[in-house]
Amino acid sequence: QVQLVESGGGLVQAGGSLRLSCAASGRTFSDYCMGWFRQAPGKEREFVAGISRSGGSTIYADSAKGRFTISRDNAQKMVYLQMNSPKPEDTAVYYCAAAISMVREEWRYNYWGQGTQVTVSS
Numbered sequence: 001q002v003q004l005v006e007s008g009g010g011l012v013q014a015g016g017s018l019r020l021s022c023a024a025s026g027r028t029f030s031d032y033c034m035g036w037f038r039q040a041p042g043k044e045r046e047f048v049a050g051i052s053r054s055g056g057s058t059i060y061a062d063s064a065k066g067r068f069t070i071s072r073d074n075a076q077k078m079v080y081l082q083m084n085s086p087k088p089e090d091t092a093v094y095y096c097a098a099a100i101s102m103v104r105e106e107w108r109y110n111y112w113g114q115g116t117q118v119t120v121s122s
Helices: none
Strands: 002-007 010-013 019-027 033-039 046-051 059-061 068-074 076-086 092-099 111-114 116-119
Touching: 002 068, 002 092, 002 111, 010 019, 019 033, 019 116, 033 068, 033 076, 033 116, 046 068, 046 076, 076 092
Parallel strands: 010 116
Antiparallel strands: 002 019, 019 076, 033 046, 033 092, 046 059, 068 076, 092 111, 092 116
């Protein structure tokens, strides 16, 4: 089992910055690839970014490329999502998740956090 707890959400102005954090506990954190997803009101949950076990490889949704950065600290069992120049359409509940592989498909993630709300004002 892996327990994940997100933090760092809140209200941010468009063009500002925000860093989301996800703290992991339980089984060996470095055994898992990590991902960030988001779900906006009335929409399905969607992939945002993923990172490999070592942190050496990352993947992003087109909407996140160039603005968001995923990173991890295996010693601290943390994963982060740095959000730069957020837009109102980035408003959503953001979730971190753990998977065996670095993938985009939601169904392949085994463990999920409870989510943190991000609201971007224009």
